[in-house]
Amino acid sequence: xxxxxxxxxxxxxxxxxxxxxxxxxxxxxxxxxxxxxxxxxxxxxxxxxxxxxxxxxxxxxxxxxxxxxxxxxxxxxxxxxxxxxxxxxxxxxxxxxxxxxxxx
Numbered sequence: 494x495x496x497x498x499x500x501x502x503x504x505x506x507x508x509x510x511x512x513x514x515x516x517x518x519x520x521x522x523x524x525x526x527x528x529x530x531x532x533x534x535x536x537x538x539x540x541x542x543x544x545x546x547x548x549x550x551x552x553x554x555x556x557x558x559x560x561x562x563x564x565x566x567x568x569x570x571x572x573x574x575x576x577x578x579x580x581x582x583x584x585x586x587x588x589x590x591x592x593x594x595x596x597x
Contacts, residue, residue, distance in 0.1 A: 501526070501565040504576040525564040526578060531556050 496502075502523045510516040534552040541547050563580040 500576055501578050502576050523565065526562045528561050528582070529557075529559050530561065531559075 507518065532552070532554050533556050534550065536551075537549040539547045539549070561582045562578040563582050565576050565578050
């Protein structure tokens with residue numbers, strides 16, 4: 494099977510069904526692209542005195558910079574983007590790191 498972003502599945506295999514009838518295609522017959530994500534982090538804790546810690550932290554999200562595409566558009570045969578991958582998943586990760594870490 495030759496999968497491309499412009500045609501993820503064979504769109505010629507689908508035709509519009511008759512008016513007011515259901516089609517004969519089964520559920521989940523088209524498989525979307527896989528999800529690949531590789532996150533990496535390094536942490537170093539250093540004790541300064543008896544009650545103070547210093548922490549160095551480096552975090553890298555999606556280190557391979559690989560796009561993760563959303564499922565192909567399956568709904569409208571007449572749509573120009575039927576069967577194409579044109580959106581990426583929203584994998585934005587926001588991290589707020591401010592202030593001292595308090596341990597009880």
